[in-house]
Amino acid sequence: MSSINNSVGDDHHINNIADNALRRQHPRDLDHTSDYLPTSQPQPQARRPRGFAATAAAATTGPSAGAKGKKEREKEKERTKLRERHRRAITSRMLAGLRQYGNFPLPARADMNDVLAALAREAGWVVETDGTTYRQSPPPSHLAAFPVRSVESPLSASSLRNCSVKATMDCQPSVLRIDESLSPASLDSVVIAERDTKSEKYTSVSPINSVECLEADQLMQDIRSGEHESDFTGTPKIPVYVKISNGVINNFCQLIDPEGVRQEVSHLKSLNVDGVVVDCWWGIIEGWSPQKYMWSGYRDLFGFVREFKLKLQVVMAFHEYGGNDSGDTLIPLPQWVMEIGKENGDIFFTDREGRRNTECLSWGIDKERVLNGRTGIEVYFDFMRSFRTEFDDLFAEGLISAVEIGLGASGELKYPSFSERMGWRYPGIGEFQCYDKYLQQSLCRAAKLRGHSFWAKGPDNAGEYNSRPNETGFFCERGDYDSYYGRFFLHWYAQSLIDHADNVLSLATLAFEETKIIVKMLYLHRSFKSIFFL
Template sequence: MAQSFQERDFGGTPYVPVYVMLPLGVINMNCELVDPEGLLNQLRILKSVNVDGVMVDCWWGIVEAHAPQVYNWGGYNRLFQIVRELNLKLQVVMSFHECGGNIGDDVHIPLPWWVTEIGRSNSDIYFTDREGRRNSECLSWGIDKERVLKGRTAVEVYFDYMRSFRVEFDEFFEDGIISEIEVGLGPCGELRYPSYSAKHGWRYPGIGEFQCYDKYLMKSLTKAAEARGHSFWSRGPANAGSYNSTPHETGFFCDGGEYDSYYGRFFLNWYSRVLVDHGDRVLALANLAFEGTCIAVKLSGIHWWYKTASHAAELTAGFYNPVNRDGYSPIAAMLKKHEAALNFTCVELRTLDQHEDFPEALADPEGLVWQVLNAAWDVCIPVASENALPCHDREGYNKILENAKPLKDPDGRHLSAFTYLRLSPALMERHNFREFERFVKRMHGEAVSDLHVYPSEKDSGLHGTDGQVAA
């Protein structure tokens, strides 16, 4: 990861590096850099306000699109050269998931064509819900060790891709331009099950559905049940509702529900263990491919229903975190084993706002953020973060700052980096960009008062006449 706050400290105020995510479609399906001149101008503007670097997705569906182990890194080579010319750092995401259909997705990038061809004859390679609906966002963890991808297991496919990237971009590792590799471990690149998919009709704040009904995961569940001496437990819950249920509408998630029965605890232990084991397997190989480079893993902030006993939305996503159990400590311990950093979302959200907008969701993003960040800090791994939704207002930025540099933490623990979602025309609007510039200064430890006066647009040379920031 980029220089940490311990290494760069200004009068006791930590320096937290700020990265900006590049647009999802910055590289097209032919692996060509889209609008290099326009991107160069935008990156120059980011550099002018001392942004530390950028984050980019390296899409599996673009690079290995047509045939196994035939990789095309062309557009990424051009992009990385531009970033290096500006002396910016790179966070690179190994994106083994589909792009399209989720909040903020404005392009469609499917899984590689040759993988989807396999899926037509063997749809069990995908996560599957109780009704048998398949989710093609990413591959089921049930095939991590199954040779169903033209002779390779899913984990071998991921490793070969990562190794190819490491060889292709060796010079960018050697000169320190690539500061971090984030390893995609599930939908949206996050370590979770695709439990709340809009494609299957989910709407906030639905609890989502368990995604373990492909034949490979069901085989694993059967084996676990037989090992416990309860073969009749080799099934998913029959009373867990549907995507848009509320916890109290179900027999499984309601207060005193089956989630806390002997069977419920067995099932949730198995379901969450599959998630942790997947991360463990892939990170072991990521460390082989990227030895000496900071590896990171992204977790989603599933904050709705956090103020209920069962935490139903977290359970269906694979986080076994009801009120009587810390579901994030096992994940933190797994990351610690591989010396991987945790990247967590939703640090800009305020619980009060959630209560005003969706009081029925019983959400608590602030409580969730504090729990997850502390689980990681407790095992002494780096903790980074990003915003879950677009953020342009001072209230949101101040909330991020509060989480990045928490005054209430007696141990002085802070975020090691923050990645802003994302570079867009909205960010480049004059008022929004001024707020962003102020935020970067504060993340870097500079004293900026609420009455801070910015240079005039004419004097700064940053602002055009059309309301957009100009290079």
């Protein structure tokens, strides 16, 4: 009996050991359902939360996960900063290139909107302050192909006598009109007029979309014109004009030697010239009293020109004549102007050292009433209007073929920067002529408008009259001319010249509306392809 009890106890002990071993095994080792059911596919990895989700997840996770998310956010900030710096660097280089090579009037802290607006305006578009951009009118090149007709001048000699300068500045009639019979679908399209060989008129227009739109003779016209360069048969005639010497009329507007002048004109006629050029000097015609014009000597001279049936080109000479290249002849500005200049020297161009140049009036007084109650452009217009009314008969006959308008020193559109009386010698660069009171006021206004009032001064390192560009800190390679201030100053300096030409020529067009207008421009070959342009 005892043996039986022992065996039962041993069996119970073995069962307990087996149960404990089974409990220590992994639960999945006891699960035999996988032997009969298919195994499930692994789930895809969840996407990393962003934004508010990332913030919420970081709050629910442990400190290690929160630190990792913070590092990611810091890295993203750094990448954003790098992209922004790269974008600003590109914008900066674009602005520098536009200011250096395009001379665009960009503000000091310009952005991409300013760049786009400047480029659009340069291309002829209108950009308003709110960003609205549109094309106000078609480019001139597109309009050139349309037939135009001339309109007779509504002005006569009698109407010019009562014409006011204020009215001319408010509204100026256009000389050309587009033929209203044309009705193109779009002025923005490129068009060409086909020529009618019988009527010598351009009768129709058609868009140029392909080479087939051009006739063969149109395509070969340029080639044929170059085949016989020495044969000028059929080419337009080039008229030849010879200038009459300046010493034929004295300061009282009288011919010094009428018979000698007549022989000179007769000799020119025998040379088969087409006409003569005569300078009408402001210092002679209005030399003694304001608005008292003497034309008697010029009336006699023009009579000789009419006698020999020559054409006439006249020059409205508003500058001084005299110096080393004119011999004994000296024609100053009007005496009453010189008297004003003694009390107010700022009516003349002035260099950095304060020396006045009396070759012509400063452009700073174009709209300043400092000439006995008149502005500079009013004085010029009154002179031109007097000439137009005095010689209305010559204009009606067609004897006067063109009028040249003096715009500066030597009659050219230029500053008097190369005056020998100031010590200039070739090939010096000259000096800026902007130190009179009125041009300095204009510079000050431009600097304040730009937001840099301390720019209201001329450069102090531009050298002197006989310096070379590479000897100065302003004009040397990579000099101050290319700085923000340098580009601002040069733009203002050039714009003052352009504004003067616009003011005078607008009035000249009114006075001589149906007559060809001529201007002289300065040519500097010695500084070709350089940054020097005083």
